[in-house]
Amino acid sequence: MKRTPIYGLMAEFDNPTDLVVAARKTHEAGYKRIDAYSPFPIEELSEAIGFHRNNVPLVVLIGGIVGCLSGFALQWWIATVSYPVNVGGRPYLSTPAFIVVTFEMTILFAVLSAVLGMLALNGLPMPYHPVFNVPRFAFATKDRFFLIVFSSDPKYSSSGTRSFLEGLNPRSISEVPS
Amino acid sequence: MADPTEIEGQSQRAPVIEPGYTFATITDKISSIVLTRPVSNGWLFGFGLSFLITMVLLYAMGYLFVRGVGIWGINIPVGWGFAIVNFVWWIGIGHAGTLISAILLLLRQSWRNSINRFAEAMTIFAVACAGMFPVLHLGRPWLAYWLFPYPNTMNYWPQFRSPLVWDVFAVSTYATTSILFWYVGLIPDLATLRDRTENRATQKIYGILAMGWRGSARHWSRYETAYLLLAGLATPLVLSVHTVVSFDFAIGIVPGWHTTIFPPYFVAGAIYSGFAMVLMLAIPIRKFYGLEDFITERHLQNSAKVMLATGLIVAYGYGIEGFMGWYSGNRTDAYLLWNRLHGPYHVWYLSLLACNIFIPQLLWIRKLRTSPLGLFLISGVILTGMWLERFIIVVVSLHRDFLTSSWGMYYPTLWDWATYIGTIGFFLACMFLFLRVLPGISIFEMRTLLPEAEVKSE
Numbered sequence: 093m094k095r096t097p098i099y100g101l102m103a104e105f106d107n108p109t110d111l112v113v114a115a116r117k118t119h120e121a122g123y124k125r126i127d128a129y130s131p132f133p134i135e136e137l138s139e140a141i142g143f144h145r146n147n148v149p150l151v152v153l154i155g156g157i158v159g160c161l162s163g164f165a166l167q168w169w170i171a172t173v174s175y176p177v178n179v180g181g182r183p184y185l186s187t188p189a190f191i192v193v194t195f196e197m198t199i200l201f202a203v204l205s206a207v208l209g210m211l212a213l214n215g216l217p218m219p220y221h222p223v224f225n226v227p228r229f230a231f232a233t234k235d236r237f238f239l240i241v242f243s244s245d246p247k248y249s250s251s252g253t254r255s256f257l258e259g260l261n262p263r264s265i266s267e268v269p270s
Numbered sequence: 271m272a273d274p275t276e277i278e279g280q281s282q283r284a285p286v287i288e289p290g291y292t293f294a295t296i297t298d299k300i301s302s303i304v305l306t307r308p309v310s311n312g313w314l315f316g317f318g319l320s321f322l323i324t325m326v327l328l329y330a331m332g333y334l335f336v337r338g339v340g341i342w343g344i345n346i347p348v349g350w351g352f353a354i355v356n357f358v359w360w361i362g363i364g365h366a367g368t369l370i371s372a373i374l375l376l377l378r379q380s381w382r383n384s385i386n387r388f389a390e391a392m393t394i395f396a397v398a399c400a401g402m403f404p405v406l407h408l409g410r411p412w413l414a415y416w417l418f419p420y421p422n423t424m425n426y427w428p429q430f431r432s433p434l435v436w437d438v439f440a441v442s443t444y445a446t447t448s449i450l451f452w453y454v455g456l457i458p459d460l461a462t463l464r465d466r467t468e469n470r471a472t473q474k475i476y477g478i479l480a481m482g483w484r485g486s487a488r489h490w491s492r493y494e495t496a497y498l499l500l501a502g503l504a505t506p507l508v509l510s511v512h513t514v515v516s517f518d519f520a521i522g523i524v525p526g527w528h529t530t531i532f533p534p535y536f537v538a539g540a541i542y543s544g545f546a547m548v549l550m551l552a553i554p555i556r557k558f559y560g561l562e563d564f565i566t567e568r569h570l571q572n573s574a575k576v577m578l579a580t581g582l583i584v585a586y587g588y589g590i591e592g593f594m595g596w597y598s599g600n601r602t603d604a605y606l607l608w609n610r611l612h613g614p615y616h617v618w619y620l621s622l623l624a625c626n627i628f629i630p631q632l633l634w635i636r637k638l639r640t641s642p643l644g645l646f647l648i649s650g651v652i653l654t655g656m657w658l659e660r661f662i663i664v665v666v667s668l669h670r671d672f673l674t675s676s677w678g679m680y681y682p683t684l685w686d687w688a689t690y691i692g693t694i695g696f697f698l699a700c701m702f703l704f705l706r707v708l709p710g711i712s713i714f715e716m717r718t719l720l721p722e723a724e725v726k727s728e
Contacts, residue, residue, distance in 0.1 A: 108722070108723060108724075109725050112725045115487075127487060127488065129485045129486055130487065131293060131458075131462070131485060131717055132458075132714045133493065133494045134723075137487040137490070140487075143487060143491055146488075146491050146495055149495060149499065152499050166419060170427040171430060175426065175427040177429065182431075189431040190430055192433075192510070193439045196436075196439040196440050196510065197439070197443075199506070200443040200446060200447070202503050203443075203447045203451075203500060203504075206496045206499050206500050207496065207500070209496070210454070210492050210493060210496035211481070213492050214488070214489045214492055214493070216481045217478075217481030220482070221482060221484055232465075232484065232485050233458070233464075233466075233483075235293035
């Protein structure tokens with residue numbers, strides 16, 4: 093990707109409805125490399141910028157299956173191969189007694205993959221990001237709502253995009269230096 | 271706009287959040303407790319006192335490490351004593367935090383948003399207290415890592431048919447899940463604190479902990495999915511944890527333990543005592559930090575109703591225990607019932623019945639459910655009652671089992687009490703610290719409760 097001195101153009105809104113409407117219009121106008129920022133989750137917002145599904149559930153499913161199989165395999169191997177102990181003549185592979193640990197391992201692996209998977213897919217931790225260069229962006233974690241068009245968008249042009257964003261009635265528009 | 275609660279004819283119902291707040295005022299109100307509010311004398315006194323009690327715990331632990339478990343009142347036949355009583359009590363208290371944060375999230379009970387954060391913190395600290403006891407009880411606590419399966423030169427592995435090993439897995443999974451769930455919930459609020467604080471050092475700390483959260487719509491989407499899945503995973507987990515704890519008893523053949531009612535009755539009891547602890551924490555917190563607008567009468571009422579319901583399940587459990595003692599025709603079970611009512615510990619059992627069944631029936635009175643002081647006192651009674659319940663289960667069953675020749679008595683020593691009270695101090699000290707350094711109420715989830723948070727369709 094060509095390195096540009098400008099990372100994108102950011103428009104500020106003061107309520108979630110305006111942001112969702114603006115994001116939808118921007119997406120419909122053909123801008124594809126856009127993002128929106130809000131101080132709390134807004135279900136409609138990811139839809140509006142064309143982000144329809146994420147892969148977190150798949151990661152969790154895989155984590156859960158791996159945890160389940162490895163939890164059972166561990167007990168099976170220990171009880172029958174590595175350290176067989178005869179308890180009152182019961183079979184070495186005493187499956188019912190192994191259910192609890194298998195279940196706990198399933199949950200443990202699924203939980204770890206949910207948290208680590210979510211962070212990894214989000215690219216976190218990322219202490220530095222160009223959007224933090226905009227001073228007003230500090231309000232994105234309080235009560236302001238932001239929409240950004242990245243300069244890497246093929247449709248991006250500094251004057252054209254600016255006038256398009258102005259048409260959306262934002263409170264302010266700022267350039268994001270990269 | 272008409273108040274939707276009025277349409278349902280329930281206009282008397284207190285709101286989840288008092289009207290008049292905006293995104294900004296919610297943020298400022300909650301974050302100011304951490305960022306700008308000066309350390310008050312009350313906080314210093316409370317923290318100082320609980321810190322002193324924590325020192326008692328450390329002293330008791332140090333002495334235990336030097337002298338061994340003989341300093342406790344445990345002996346044969348009662349080998350479990352306070353350590354297991356306190357373990358079950360603490361871990362049960364933790365369960366309400368998970369119930370509030372996970373199960374009520376899945377049930378779309380939005381009132382949970384103002385109490386889930388500190389309830390989760392309560393869970394973590396309670397599980398930390400719980401986790402100490404089995405380890406201290408080991409006799410050689412420095413070998414606690416032998417509980418985990420790891421390749422070793424002794425060529426030894428844990429016995430996976432034992433409920434005690436299940437417990438290790440259940441409790442450690444539960445602790446891990448609770449910490450991660452809590453931390454994930456904190457990330458957006460840590461970002462808020464990072465952007466609000468004016469102190470460079472705290473900004474760095476919150477910044478590192480927030481991991482660069484910036485509230486992107488893509489991030490929120492994955493975040494919400496992960497949070498919901500975590501709730502879905504924590505729900506069966508929390509039920510399994512106390513079920514496994516009850517297996518520690520129910521798998522054994524000791525009279526009073528070997529029953530199938532144990533798992534559901536333990537889980538209900540856990541939630542019962544946990545909500546009592548939530549109320550005992552929420553009532554002073556909302557008072558001292560002026561959070562009555564966020565933790566309203568509605569929260570108190572709902573918690574009281576949960577206690578009433580779970581308390582009745584617990585009462586049913588006692589009823590079935592009594593019924594089975596008679597109906598089974600089993601002599602030792604029948605004797606256990608008699609021994610509880612008339613034996614040397616009958617005062618404890620009668621206090622248990624009073625604390626857990628009779629006194630909490632006062633919660634049927636609406637006036638009491640809306641009175642913070644009344645709820646605080648009744649929660650204390652319930653917590654005592656639930657502690658007594660575990661004492662009865664552990665001690666009364668063990669002290670007189672099948673063979674008359676092996677009967678004995680259990681007397682807790684000063685060190686038993688010092689360790690128990692010490693963990694309460696440790697728990698409170700952690701809560702005091704938590705309230706000062708992290709937002710005690712979830713800021714971003716409170717924002718979603720405002721009417722403005724909804725996207726209006728044109």
